[in-house]
Amino acid sequence: MGAPLVSRLSPARRAALRLLVAAAERDAYVRELIDRTPAVAALSSRDRSFCRRLVLGVTASEGVLDAALDRYLDRPSKVSLRVRTALRLSAFELLYLDTAPEAAVSQGVELVRSQARGAAGLANAVLRRVASGAKTFLAASDVAEGERAMVAAARCAGLPLWLVRTVAEERGTEVLRALAAGQLEPAPLALHALVGEEEQMGGAPGPVPGCRVDIDVAALIGDGAFERARAVVTDAHAQLIATAAVRPGTCLEIGAGRGTKTFVMACQARRAGFARRVVALDLYEHKAAQNRSRLERAGLGCITTVVGDGRDLDCALGPLDEGGRRLFDTVFVDAPCSGTGTMRRHPEIPWRLDPASVAADGALPGLQLALLTEAARRVERGGELWYATCSVLKSENDEVVARFLASPEGAGFCLESPSRAAIFDEPLFSSAARHLAAYENGDGLMQTVPVLGGFDGHFCARLVRRAAT
Template identity: 30%
Template sequence: MPGLAARQGAVSAIAAVLDRGRMFEETRFSGDPAERAEARALADLTLRRLGEIDTALAERVPKPPRAPVIHILRVMAAELMFRQTGPHAAVDLAVRQAKAGPGARLAGLVNAVGRRLAAEPPAPAKDAGWRNMAGWLWHRLGTDWGRERALAIAAAHLVLPPVDLSLRTPGDAEALAVELEAEALPTGGLRLAARPQISALPGYAQGAWWVQDAAASLPATLIPEPAGKRVLDLCAAPGGKTMQLAAAGARVTALDISEARMARLAENLARVGLEAGTVVADALDWAPETRFDAVLLDAPCSATGTVRRHPELPRRFEEGAAESLAKLTALQDRLLDRAWDWVAPGGCLVFATCSLLKAEGEDRARAFAARSGAERLPVTGPFATPEGDLRTLPDLWPERGGMDGFFAARFRRPG
């Protein structure tokens, strides 16, 4: 049945996220390339709009069925509410899924709900952003940024993000922008107008660029005059910042705890024709032979700054969010202290997280400065805060399609 494999893949992916706490990247989508792409798009849409979908279903099914039927209903609702899929096709495919699995006895319920949704679609939700945001994240953003800013961030999360590219040779930006029909960004990268097959684009095989959100490219630029310097990139995989630094002439050592992710980093370096030393190790156990001129620590975090790219991410933390965040901030403190030991006199440490939460950004930098006595090296430019840090949020650049949320602070070791 055309379309059935994609819907089954979407339901499996949603179950992996909501029932087992996994990311889409950890899910194997079955079928041919087109079916896998369709399954991913449906799962993405369903989780991006989960709040509205679950509200609509609750109004029609007071006692929601268990998985997998609830997930079948969610994907069907996503199609009917936000994709304008033909009602007959969306309902028929959902019913076929139910009949083929352990929820066969509820196929009639799926059919009835689908028909009612098609006949009486829900009215467009006001403030749809916050209605679709995980409750724990909405609370945190409101506390950190205030209601109005939190609403703007939530609205930005509903928009499918564009694809940004970082360039191996910045001087090629003008020519590549024309060839790729892309927009040249103030950060030095390019933004594609569509979401094409990346590996088929001009310059990919030649290693002229790599995919990297504009915000994610900013922390590496905070290392002053990197050419010729020994730079340690901690938690480096999959290697966007490593490639930036190597392209700028730095002698880079890239370290990450994951062997699989470091293998991907090595593949990326090979494709773009850049070199860097690589180390697979736990930064808390590893020690270098000599100190570095600069250390870039893009620390493990909640990754809430990337929700617009990964709508499944906050759903993994619905239970135990506070405990998970406490563990992450404790790890960030330990990594900061460890990294500081490896900065040579006169060198700098850049601390970054792809988080929207001040607990993982501003608060960590402030606490580190207080206990270490490190000298703050203020950041300047359009994304600089009054305290001299770097901060981006998803609602920035709305006319361009937004950007990821990042925090970065810079410290100098005296000497």
């Protein structure tokens, strides 16, 4: 590579740097800032798309980018946040995009110069070496042969090594390769539409009634579709799970959040002609309020929102119990989790996630088991208990279910296949059952993994309470 090109800093890169620095300094999530940053809004459509790709990609692969840069920095700890962020942007292009190395280095030097003029020479030297060593770095040629394949997979996916190892051990190398191939690519978008609004959303039908894929989100935002609650953006695999859990009768939804699954389940109940009475519980008042507001705008009634802790339902549901513990035909636990199935959409996850928190004895599996155990006390005889996460880790999924079934509280429950749930007896939903069955294992547990061009990683278990218990 010759001397770096002297060039004007591109608007997309300049906006990306500003946004990444702002997110780091405010400890904010980049997705929350992208659409609210004037410098991004002022870009052309093409530049805005490139800026988004840079911001999400740099955030998602932050640790690997730092590893590539630190090899050539004499004192890595002395590099300021702003200069390091500028270097990361150029390193991302050099490692993961098709940008010509000369252009990526030249623009990287200009990015660094915009933050610290005296560091431009350092940037030129470091980025030229990153460019020349990119292929060998991604191939992990510097690592012992026995570890090389795993380190290369982590570097190519932009993921922490511990996470790549965990996925390989739990799901196998084929699943790991599929996940890694799509990790730094944009996730596909899907929405769920109100009954009768499906065709107006455009796109193509998804795996369940009401789901639309290949959608033009920008056009729908401009049309006010989401503001008027005609639809919600939600992953197609999440819609599969929400659909499967819909039954006639009473339902308690724990961890309802802002209510995307609440919305989907209410729509599917209407399509199936099921009469339901729903209590949607969340720990946070502002999320419950958003859920309630959207349901009202959508005209989806018969739903009560409650604020409370799912680990203490007697307290949370006290006003509704009316002197006796209220039981439900369906209890749906949408458990807080690592989010490792949604890392493409939430790029901070891989590098902020603490491995100890998702270990078998970690905080998240402990919380998930506590929620599931407490929820079991609210299931009618013959009723169903659903457990769902957006994780790909067995410690949060299969193992939590196994620990529950081995407990005294779980002794009265048995696993049943989600694809055989009651709603799939309805002709309108028969094809959805086939989609769901494709992701079930021999025990009837449903698990998806995000792959290139595919939807997110989600898990669910359907636990039926025996009529005699």
